[in-house]
Amino acid sequence: MVLVFSCGTTMALDAGSDTVLTIEADTAVSTVSLPEVVDVQKYNRSIHVMAMLLVGFGFLMVFVKKYGLSAVTATYLLVSTAIPLYMLIKSWGIFGEAGEIDIDKLILAEFAAAALLICAGAVLGRLKMMQYIILGVLFIPCYMLNEWLVLETFVKGFVDTGGSIVIHA
Numbered sequence: 001m002v003l004v005f006s007c008g009t010t011m012a013l014d015a016g017s018d019t020v021l022t023i024e025a026d027t028a029v030s031t032v033s034l035p036e037v038v039d040v041q042k043y044n045r046s047i048h049v050m051a052m053l054l055v056g057f058g059f060l061m062v063f064v065k066k067y068g069l070s071a072v073t074a075t076y077l078l079v080s081t082a083i084p085l086y087m088l089i090k091s092w093g094i095f096g097e098a099g100e101i102d103i104d105k106l107i108l109a110e111f112a113a114a115a116l117l118i119c120a121g122a123v124l125g126r127l128k129m130m131q132y133i134i135l136g137v138l139f140i141p142c143y144m145l146n147e148w149l150v151l152e153t154f155v156k157g158f159v160d161t162g163g164s165i166v167i168h169a
Contacts, residue, residue, distance in 0.1 A: 042103045049110040053079050057117045067125035074132045078120055081136040082113035089141060095148035111163045112143050118168070 054076065061071030086109035087101050099105075116139050120132060127135065147166050151158065160166050 039103060042107065046103060046107050046110060049107060049114070053110060053113055053117065057114070061121065061124060064124060070129075071124055073129065074120060074124070074127075075117060077129060077132055078116050078136050079113045081133055082116045082140055083109040085137065085140045086112045086144065089144060094141075095144045096152055108147075108163075111167055112140055112147075115143050115167045116140065 058072045058075040061075060062068040064071055083106070087105055089095070090099075090105055090108070091101055092098060116136055119139055120127075120135060123135070146169055150166050150169065151160060
């Protein structure tokens with residue numbers, strides 16, 4: 001499929017004021033602006049991170065002998081709590097600038113949920129479901145403080161490309 005696509009299409013990038021990606025196939029020409037392409041790529045990344053959170057973490061913890069089913073429930077509960085809470089606090093501007101909710105903030109919220117799931121793995125099976133919610137509500141602001149300190153305040157120019165340093169710190 002990749003070979004057919006690469007042989008049947010050509011790509012050109014105009015570096016003018018309106019950056020445009022032109023894809024020419026044998027029969028049609030499609031023109032798309034680069035910001036639209038970047039948004040689609042970010043959306044694809046966010047979908048893959050969400051799949052890692054729900055399917056990866058959720059069913060990885062199923063293999064814990066005693067707490068398998070409650071681990072899946074706790075994973076879904078924590079993810080569904082962490083992402084909206086992160087976006088809400090981020091939109092208030094408590095840690096960093098207040099701004100619109102966009103796809104970048106969704107990806108950062110998913111990273112916060114991943115850090116929360118790593119934390120919840122330490123207490124798996126020892127908490128009730130309501131206590132997992134309390135853990136999430138207390139953990140997300142602490143994670144956001146850590147993210148703000150590492151990325152925006154003390155270490156200027158620090159780049160955490162995949163987010164792994166902030167997630168595991």
